[in-house]
Amino acid sequence: MSMFNRNEKETGTGAAVGEKPSDAPASVAAAPKPAQPVVQPVVQPAPEPAPVRSGNAGPSVISKALKITGQLESTEDIRIDGEVEGDIHGVSVTVGNGAKVKGSVYGQTVELSGTIEGKIEAKKVVLTSTAHMAGDVIHQDIKIESGAYIDGHCRPGTNKLDGKPAGKPN
């Protein structure tokens, strides 16, 4: 009976997982007294803490394997590596290399490394060397790297380009 009690006490204090009762430092820290020949109770390994993910924060990522048919609207950043058929409204929209968008892209900042068939309307537009742009670009500030493909008009939009679809700028 006493042994049983001692075991219970050991279970309560020895929170750490120790295979050897005397040698493991965690066990020593938990029980500062010299090791006594007790029967080590079977300690189940503590379940691993779930990986903390900042799930809600951060940008939306449309991965390479995903295809979306429809409209995307966000008040945060969007990164597209897959395929979207439809309009995209975001703050900062990044279309990665290999990604494809059929539709209009609206945002404060649009960075294109993939393909857009449609329109870009943004304050700041960056077309990288791998960009393929088939359609008009309405911008206030544009950067086009050597190698980018554009088939369409680039014109400065004097209207407010705040990510919302503007009227026809003429």
Added chain:
Amino acid sequence: MGTAMSAAQARLLLKPPRAEGGTPLSASHLSQSLTVKGDLDSDGEVHIHGNVSGLVLVDRLVVEVGGSLDGDVVARDVHIEGRMTGRIFALNVTLESAAEVSGRIFHNTISVAKGARIDARMPWRPPSYFETLEQLPEVRQ
């Protein structure tokens, strides 16, 4: 359902199983502020933190806490911690305690945590039902 989906092609709705040693496809994350009105189609994993309305055809779907989905889903695994309205067609369904689900849950295996709010019928189906699914059954009132 989009018109492209209802085309006459005999296409299986459930994604083929991924090879064990194959490179894992990176997951898509639809953040809290993102609203998608349309269909999602992926061979990989999709996490919904925001709002989606439309048909979802993926390998694995996770509706996170705060996320919501309004529409039908066909997947191998469905894990719901948020809200979902519509029909689930999945081999493995997990409903966490924060889940709010209404509709129908066609499943092969299911687990429901205590606290989940479920207003749904849960018909069991053999795996072959999901693997040969080409068209979703009509919605009956």
